[in-house]
Amino acid sequence: MSPARTTTCPFCGLLCDDLEVDPADAKRAPRNACARGRDAYESLAAVDGPPQVAGRAVGLDAALDAAAALLRPLRRPLIGGLDVDIAGMRAILALARHLGAVVDHVSAAKQRNLRALQEFGAITTTFSEVRNRADLLLLVGDGWHRRFPRFIERIVAVDSDLFGPPSRRRIVTLNPIGRDTKAALPQDALHLALDVVPEQLPVLIGMLTAMVDDRPVDPRRSGAVAPALLERCVAWMREARYGVVVWTAADLEGSHAELTVQAITRCIRVLNGATRFAAMPLAGTDGDLTANAVQTWQSGVGLPACYGDGRVVADPERFASPAVLARGEADALIWVSSLGQAAIPAFDAGPTIVFGRADRVFDRSPDVFVPVATPGVDAAGHLVRGDKVVTLRLPAVRASDRPSVATALRGLLDRLGPPC
């Protein structure tokens, strides 16, 4: 039997690269994938539909011809989705420049981390540092388990002896977590549960910051947590040699969550006066980091952005796709999405053209649907991992004739011809 080929899973920001493809049956989900990954691999293997125009099966060329014909007279297309690989994002930006489009990624939560970074800064760390170095973890919400299923297994529940004999990690959970989530924590870790309701998180962070900064606050006034628990948490934070605060932006409550991210960062800044502490804002799922990275290096500004009138302007409020759609400003919706299955917004003001995962199902057929290859499954691709620093190449696990996003969009661009 030939050895199992390893591959890298594209279905959350962890990009686990220890998956093993069954050499006898590339359609089976690779070994080591979590349930989330398995479901996605299997769902993609089960379908094999052709492109469609108005719900009718056509060839790729006909679909691209139809898309080009629809788009040619329009001036204000919105390109949404953007859950794609690097090559796909490069192609999206080429298309956006050509059309003068607005581009926005489907996940709005990522803005929270970016806004805090832009208005305060960041002190962050990466997976291997957490794995080998962190002796204290403060876990916000439960996204570290629910949204990143193998985070604990691969990063935390590992006894690293890189810097000496492994020691028991201390883990503080800040918000209530379910039984399953709790069971995922490493058995031998020392666990402190603060269990504040999510709305109280900013208050808790403020209190912890003031306490580690030796400010004269009264822990009894925090209300949400027993003072003794607060004191214990503060003691752990001070004793840590390398503490890490882990959150996923989507877990943070409310519309001004970037303030909470900033509050956490401020706390980490204070702690770094005496010891080492860093943040681990888990992200990367559905290519959110990838899309923003490519946009940022090519144009110098982030997402969402508008490429209208030979300029590029970023504006997180004005060009957020829900706002653009609510104003009825767009005259076409181009949805490009090779990784996730987020719902495509309803759109009536013009054509909807979808470059989507092959297993996408529609309530209402879009004007054009081009099933595209999912990077890491039907085609090779590159994605930025959830800690922002590592970019991995995801090999294809099986042969497929689905075009990659880059190939499909290049086909569309060729048909659109020179800009008017």
Next chain:
Amino acid sequence: MLTRLEGVRIIDPAHRAGGAVRDLYFRDRTIVAAPRDDEPVDRTWDCRGMIAMAGAIDLHTHIGGGKVNLARALLPEFAAAAPVPATDRCAPCTAGPAPSALATGYRYAAMGYTACFEPAMLPVNARQAHFEMGDTPIVDKGAYALLGNDDFLLRLLAGGAERQEIADYVGWTLHATQAMAIKVVNAGGISAFKFNQRSLDVDEAHVHYGITPRRVIAALARAVHDLGVPHPLHVHCSNLGVPGNVDSTLATIEAAEGLPIHLTHLQFHSYGSEGDRKFSSAAARVAEVVNASPHVTVDVGQIMFGQTVTCSGDSMMQHRNARHGRPPKWIVMDIECDAGCGVVPFRYRDRDFVNALQWAIGLELFLLVEDPWRIFLTTDHPNGGPFWSYPHLIKLLMDRSFRNDVLARIHPDAAALSNLRSITREYTLDEIATMTRAAPAQILGLTDRGHLGVGAAADIVVYEPHPDPEVMFAAPRHVFKDGVLVAERGEIRAVTRGSLHTVKPDFDRGIERKLEPWFARYQTQSMHSFVIGDDEVCECGHSARLIAHRCVRHG
């Protein structure tokens, strides 16, 4: 296609051609000898009265990779204020303090630069760096891989590894990351910062590994030399920006034990601690040692007044210096038991004593280091200032009265503490061409760049002479990249893809028997995921050409 540049004055220090007027020919992408009389010339450019130089080469400019992209993300307000609108050739983008990849390529090319080297590629971030460089149009690129704070090397050294094994690991890193050279940043210090050590001098021991920066530098300089990598070990010294750091800098030169070594952004490492403010220029001391040490090359990292952003692998020093940053927002990262980074915006002000003296120290270095073959023109873009300030910097070097005018406007105490006013040297055109073309090509091992000899790449810049060198260098009349006219008078005429330069050293693949389990045990990606293949790296650059330079092994 055969092209003639007619009647052009040749400034080509590599061939000691300082000012001869003749026709210069290139066929397709290569410079050729004058053709036989009967051979037809396809295109002739009338360059009479103009000056030709080889395309300029920036051997130290932060153009791509995670920390540059973080710097872009950090400062949206400056990017919004610096739009670069689309033209019929160029895509719209922005050029804030950390300019977009597109603007970087356009502006370098428009200024007559045809090759740029990213000096601080973290091995774990190499793919992203290659993608960003791949999206930087027109110019050639290459990158130096960062070592010296990675746990694998520090463990090898602490365990007393053989010289051979270290060379193999360094060779493997060059191979795996598609790098062009090796750089060390604050040797051991970035790692030490993760263990909460806040400073690390050249002979101080790392709290965990017990080894000193001196040992790290010696081992890496030796390995780079043994592998025969053309570019010597590229060193960002310890104690960046700290008053009195001149001693660390001189100790670093010693640490190389006579092997070739390149000290980068020397300006940030030439500080004394004299005077009322405990901050003084040590440029003269440093220059004296550099002048007497033929194995040492340097680049300056001149600061320019205005807003910029510093992006460095040196998380230890960036964290320490962050409180001086403006606007007050900054990023520090610990990275993958491999490296770190820090991004801190700075607004250098001529009326600020420290900034003014930093400015003067940079110029002192330029003027006191005698050999233009061993000192290179950099602002450590964007750390000291943007690369598009080079024409201004050239004017400061070539025009003493201009320099003294600026000197009269800076903080008077800084001006008084500097001996700049007494330095009469003015750079000649030939010397400028040396430090921006011939010398960087030589120190990087780019045999077919940086000169106008037969067989060289047709990377050629044609300038209209102008009494003001700033005007002349800002917008050359013609820029040819690999024989293609890419820019004229500061405007982009064609957007090409530059090539990627790498090296292919010989090393024993047996090192992978150690690396593979190390990755499996401590990293969060496998060794196989880490390695970037030739095809893959070309794909990062939109099917860029890969130019792999040979290494001649010594050890």
Next chain:
Amino acid sequence: MTGLTFELRSVPPGIVDGSVLQPAALAGKSRAEIERLPLAAWNETLVVADLFALKGRDAQHVTIHGACDRFERLGAGLDGGTLTVVGGVGRYAGEGMRRGTLIIDGPAASHVGAGMRGGLIDVTGDAGDFAGSARPGAMAGMAGGTLRIRGDAGDRAGDRMRRGTLIVEGAVGGWCVSRMIAGTALVLGAVGPHPGHQMRRGTLLLDAPGCELLPTFNPNGRHDLLAIRLLLDSLAAHGPGVADYGRRAIGGLDRWLGDLAAGGQGEIFVARS
């Protein structure tokens, strides 16, 4: 000479940048020139005549009739003169203005007075979020002048504010004066959750007895400070509500110091009922 007036004739298909409709940009221009001035939109540039009919001459007194929230940056960078907008305005009205008066006779969308440095903005209706704040990424919000909102303001009023005076006669949403650096904000109506969050310095005056403050603000007793009296005296001209607050403050205001999570040098004063 009658003021220059712009009458909206047709609503633009999307957001346009209206910053050109203000005294400095209009002064000395003929009617034809004004009609050709550009209004940047998403993927096209409209001109004034596409949307507006013009009347009057005096560019020091400009009035826009019928504007709505599709017009952004009205009065941005205003450097003197008067701009009156009847109807609503889009985001960033009066952004970065230095001098003069911007009267918004109607509601303002988010970021009214963002980064303003001087002059007066008077909003007769409600304002959206981030009144007196700044663009995403900028480090400081309004740095001078007076921003008066006669209706309610949304969340984050005075966010990152650095100098100047913000007066909200109605209620404010959550996170009022979040991250305030300095300056003065006075809120006469109800206050939403988390006022003063990460406030570093500066003064917030509230008329919301018993309102809940963050536990990282410490009570500091009741004070009748001369500085506050003088301040309120100077603001009394901004309407009877402000004047009444000033009178009640004479008996003393409850002072809280914080946010201790951010250095804690800010102060919140609360009037008793």
